[in-house]
Amino acid sequence: MRKPLIIGNWKSHKSRSAVKEWFDEIAAHLVGHGAAEIVLCPSFPLLDSCQQSLKAHGLPWKLGVQDISMFGEGKHTGEVNASQVKDLATFVLVGHSERRTELHESNDMLSEKVKRALEAGLQPIFFVQDKETPIPPNVSIVAYEPVFAIGTGSPDNPENVESVAYFLKHEKKIPTVLYGGSVDNTNVGVFLTCQSIDGVVPGTASLDPIIFSKLIQNA
Ligand code: PGA
Secondary structure (H helix, E strand, O other), rough: OOOOEEEEEEOOOOOHHHHHEEEEEEEEOOOOOOOEEEEEEEEEHHHHHHHHHHHHOOOOOEEEEOOOOOOOOOOOOOOOOOOHOOOOOOEEEEHHHHHHHHHHOOOOHHHHHHHHHHHHOEEEEEOOOOOOOOOOOOOOOOEOOOOOHHOOOOOOOOOHHHHHHHHHHHHHOOEEEEEEOOOOOOOOHHOOOOOOOOEEEEHHHOOOOHHHHHHHOOO
């Protein structure tokens, strides 16, 4: 059986001091490491503390960043480029609907970000909001996240999730397809039994270590 991928998207939450507490608590609640491959995506300033906590607790998880610059190294004030994070992170989230809406990231900008990630050896996880969202070349992990399901407690129904995931896998030839949008410890099993779904992207449910540990256990 395939190992499901669980991507915890912390978004713009938590401080450096909260990281240690979160890890101490989750390590106390996790029974074994579960069957899933876990990736945690904190904000940039927390990467280092997350790396230390993973090591301290012997957790075989990977880290991801929630964004990277569409530019390489250079005169780009405020930007964090892909090569600056590649020693800390394995994955990068690209195309999340919050960034498309709040930061006006266009399809062209997102294609550049995918290129920069791949050049630096980071694995992009590309977000689509529906079947029509354009997917840049050479993307091998796509997360389907319908806007209405994000942070609302009302996930998309599993039949629709499977239909979009099937389309991405078989028409768009994407090897790894994830679902995100109000995934929690109570519904994770339902999404992971969808034939074309390889993993999930919990946001809210990754913030509480007890809920996240239950989600991992139920995956
Ligand atoms: P949610 O967020 O689990 O809180 O709906 C998921 C996401 O936006 O990645």
